[in-house]
Each structure stands twice: as structure tokens, then as C-alpha cells.
Amino acid sequence: MDKAIDVRRKISHFRILIIGRANAGKTTILKKVCNSVEDPEIYDPDGNKIDPEIVNESAERGLHDIDNQLIFMSNPQFIFHDSRGFEGGSADEIQKVIAFIRERGETTELSEQLHAIWYCLPTDGNRPLLEAEDRFFEISVPLIVIFTKFDGLVTKAFQQLRGEGKNIRMANAGKIELAQRMLTTNYRDQLNGVAFKPSAYVQLDDMRLEWSSCTELINQTANTLTDDALLLLFVSVQRNNIDLCIWWAVREALDDKELTSVIKWTLAYFPHVWDKNVAFCIDALKNKLPAVEYLIETPLGLAQLVALLCICAEHTFTEGSVFEEGFGTAFVIALDAYVGSPTEAAVTTEISEMDPEADFETRRDKLCDIIKAHRLRADSNMFPKKVLLLTANFRYTNRHGMIIDATTEIFI
Numbered sequence: 001m002d003k004a005i006d007v008r009r010k011i012s013h014f015r016i017l018i019i020g021r022a023n024a025g026k027t028t029i030l031k032k033v034c035n036s037v038e039d040p041e042i043y044d045p046d047g048n049k050i051d052p053e054i055v056n057e058s059a060e061r062g063l064h065d066i067d068n069q070l071i072f073m074s075n076p077q078f079i080f081h082d083s084r085g086f087e088g089g090s091a092d093e094i095q096k097v098i099a100f101i102r103e104r105g106e107t108t109e110l111s112e113q114l115h116a117i118w119y120c121l122p123t124d125g126n127r128p129l130l131e132a133e134d135r136f137f138e139i140s141v142p143l144i145v146i147f148t149k150f151d152g153l154v155t156k157a158f159q160q161l162r163g164e165g166k167n168i169r170m171a172n173a174g175k176i177e178l179a180q181r182m183l184t185t186n187y188r189d190q191l192n193g194v195a196f197k198p199s200a201y202v203q204l205d206d207m208r209l210e211w212s213s214c215t216e217l218i219n220q221t222a223n224t225l226t227d228d229a230l231l232l233l234f235v236s237v238q239r240n241n242i243d244l245c246i247w248w249a250v251r252e253a254l255d256d257k258e259l260t261s262v263i264k265w266t267l268a269y270f271p272h273v274w275d276k277n278v279a280f281c282i283d284a285l286k287n288k289l290p291a292v293e294y295l296i297e298t299p300l301g302l303a304q305l306v307a308l309l310c311i312c313a314e315h316t317f318t319e320g321s322v323f324e325e326g327f328g329t330a331f332v333i334a335l336d337a338y339v340g341s342p343t344e345a346a347v348t349t350e351i352s353e354m355d356p357e358a359d360f361e362t363r364r365d366k367l368c369d370i371i372k373a374h375r376l377r378a379d380s381n382m383f384p385k386k387v388l389l390l391t392a393n394f395r396y397t398n399r400h401g402m403i404i405d406a407t408t409e410i411f412i
């Protein structure tokens with residue numbers, strides 16, 4: 001297990017190859033995962049930034065050169081590689097992808113290896129699978145098949161039902177179920193026949209919509225990682241999905257018996273907590289709660305400690321300033337706000353109602369629910385009153401190209 005923390009210290013990037021046909025929705029997914037409306041920055045294999053303005057003509061190629069590294073500034077801990085679509089001179093492109101996967105597999109540097117492959121299969125077209133597409137499954141990297149543009153398949157199902165004479169209401173009522181069946185027959189079942197099965201399948205809603213999310217893709221990717229070190233790394237780079245960090249932190253710490261290890265393992269899953277901060281937190285906690293050693297001697301006491309750590313860590317994450325150096329201070333403020341607060345009292349009551357004899361999964365899920373229901377920031381009275389420094393108006397373009405005027409207030 002300590003090897004995992006070690007990896008977190010050594011490499012901070014999770015490297016993903018995304019492949020699939022042109023227009024499959026790859027870039028849209030990457031932006032969603034990184035919570036970005038901007039295009040990624042492009043770096044060559046040596047880490048030199050490629051300026052898309054200068055290489056104007058080949059900028060498009062820069063994005064699709066599989067060797068280049070794509071990094072979104074909103075979550076620079078993910079490095080993506082994006083290939084060209086397979087069709088149109090496809091054999092060449094497939095060879096290139098296979099060579100790239102093989103090369104990355106041969107490197108002994110963990111940070112240079114591929115950690116997962118996301119394989120996008122659009123479901124809105126007429127051609128379910130390309131002949132050569134199942135070759136990719138013969139690899140040792142976890143491969144997650146993503147069925148994209150399911151909304152397009154739903155539209156096709158609707159049209160089919162209308163063609164069969166159903167009225168609009170009936171066609172609407174039956175379209176999702178039919179689309180699901182079409183997905184199974186035309187895609188899932190066909191992939192069951194291939195020699196090397198993907199590690200997981202994910203089906204995504206219309207990724208263009210503001211509310212659609214990639215949570216399922218992130219969860220499935222985490223589930224396919226069998227190596228503790230990689231799992232910790234993957235979960236801890238999720239700036240967009242703190243609930244997942246909470247889930248893994250609880251899972252890891254809930255059966256632990258030793259104070260330092262509980263604290264270390266609960267905090268290690270959060271993206272902004274680094275090894276060097278953990279020792280500081282242990283001291284801060286012992287200062288604030290001198291009896292903390294005794295707390296973990298009972299299952300419910302341990303659950304309280306894990307809840308405290310997750311709630312404080314989650315709260316500090318929402319403060320932009322806490323990355324790296326600012327974490328210790330932010331943690332102490334959160335700890336002061338939490339201990340003795342109504343939030344802590346509510347958490348303690350709910351934990352005391354948990355069944356200590358229940359199986360691990362039940363206790364884990366219950367504790368996650370309690371933690372998620374008691375975010376520290378929900379009770380703003382617990383924090384020192386802040387003073388409004390300025391109100392700023394700004395304008396930005398959202399992912400649908402709409403210009404939005406917004407206002408933000410900055411407090412000190």
C-alpha cells in the first residue's frame with residue numbers, strides 16, 4: 001500500500017489514450033472530464049509546447065498526432081493522447097496506434113506508460129463496427145469502450161417506431177427501450193465475440209448538454225485499475241469528481257486500525273493533498289482532538305474520524321488557494337469550523353445510528369452518504385464573516401458558443 005503513496009509522490013499524471021473514429025465525440029468527452037470549454041494545450045513528446053498559431057496549417061495535425069500530449073489547464077494532471085480517426089487510410093492509422101501502444105508498454109517509466117485507453121464508438125451512425133476495430137483489445141492496458149452519441153441512436157429508434165406506424169406519444173414512450181436494444185444487438189453483442197474483451201463498457205448521454213456527466217466513465221475506469229498505486233493516482237487526479245475521492249477514501253480507511261495510516265489513506269485520495277501535508281494534518285488533528293487515538297478503537301469512532309477527514313478535505317478542496325502550500329492552513333480552519341459544530345453533531349448522530357455489525361459494503365455506502373449530506377460550506381455561519389472586496393462583471397462563451405454575462409463577488 002505504501003507503494004501507492006510513493007507513486008503519488010513520484011508521478012502526478014494519469015496518461016490516457018483516446019481513440020475512435022473521426023467525429024466520435026472524443027474531444028467533447030475530454031473537455032467534460034476536465035471541466036473545460038477551452039481547447040487543450042499541445043506538447044510534443046519531449047514536453048515542448050506547440051503553439052497552434054505558429055503551426056497554423058498543421059495545428060489540426062498537432063491535435064491528432066498520437067505522440068503529442070494534450071493537457072487541459074483546468075486539470076493538468078491528465079495527459080491525453082488523441083489519434084486520428086480510423087477511417088480514410090485507416091490501416092495506416094491503426095498500425096500507428098498499435099505501435100504507439102506497444103512502445104508505451106515497453107517503457108519502464110510508470111509516468112510514461114499508458115494507464116488506460118478510452119475507445120469511443122459512436123452509436124448514431126449506420127455502420128456499427130469497423131472490421132479492424134477489435135484488434136485493439138489485444139493489449140494489457142485497461143480498455144474502456146465508450147458508446148457515444150446515444151442520443152443519436154434514440155432519434156433513430158424514434159424514427160423507426162414512427163415508420164412502424166406508432167403515433168408520436170407512443171414512439172416517444174418506446175424510443176429509449178428500443179435504442180437500448182439496438183445498442184445491445186448492434187454493438188454489445190458483437191463485441192462479446194471478439195477474442196480480447198474490453199475491461200468495461202460505458203454508455204454516455206448527449207455530451208453536448210450542460211448537465212450530462214462523465215461520472216460513469218470515471219467510475220468504470222477506476223474499477224478497471226487493479227494496481228493500487230494507479231488507482232490512487234487516478235482517483236486523486238479527479239478535480240471534477242470529489243465524490244469519487246470520498247468513496248475510495250472511505251473504502252480504504254474504514255477497516256484500518258492505525259491512526260497515522262487512517263489519516264494518510266483518507267487524505268491521499270484527494271487531489272490537492274500531498275504526502276508532505278499529511279504529517280502536518282496528523283499533528284493538527286492530535287492538537288485539536290487529544291483523544292483521537294481512542295476514537296479509532298471502536299468502529300463508530302473510526303467512522304467519525306473518517307467522516308471528519310473527508311468533510312474537512314472536501315471543504316478545503318473548494319477553496320482555490322489550497323493547492324500545495326495553502327493546504328495545511330485551510331485544513332486547520334476547516335477543522336476548527338467542524339469540531340463542535342452543528343454539522344459534527346448531526347454527523348455523529350447519524351453515525352451512531354449505523355449498524356456496526358453490518359457488512360463492509362453497507363457501512364461504506366452509508367458513511368459515504370452521511371459525508372456527502374454534510375458539506376461543511378453549507379453552513380456559512382461557521383466561517384468568519386468575509387468582507388466583499390469587489391464585484392466583477394465578465395463575459396464568457398459557454399460550450400454551445402453562447403455569450404454569457406456573469407457577475408462574481410470576491411471576498412477577503
Ligand SMILES: Nc1nc2c(ncn2[C@@H]2O[C@H](COP(=O)(O)OP(=O)(O)OP(=O)(O)O)[C@@H](O)[C@H]2O)c(=O)[nH]1
Pocket residue numbers: 021022023024025026027028029084085148149150151152204205206207208
Ligand atoms: N448528438 C451528439 N453529438 C455530440 C455528442 N458529443 C459530441 N457531439 C458532437 O459531435 C461533433 C464531434 O465531436 P468531437 O468531440 O469534436 O469529436 P472528435 O471525436 O473529437 O472528432 P475529431 O477530433 O474530428 O476526430 C461535434 O459537433 C459535437 O458537438 C453527443 O453525445 N451527442
Ligand SMILES: [Mg+2]
Pocket residue numbers: 026027028
Ligand atoms: Mg477531436
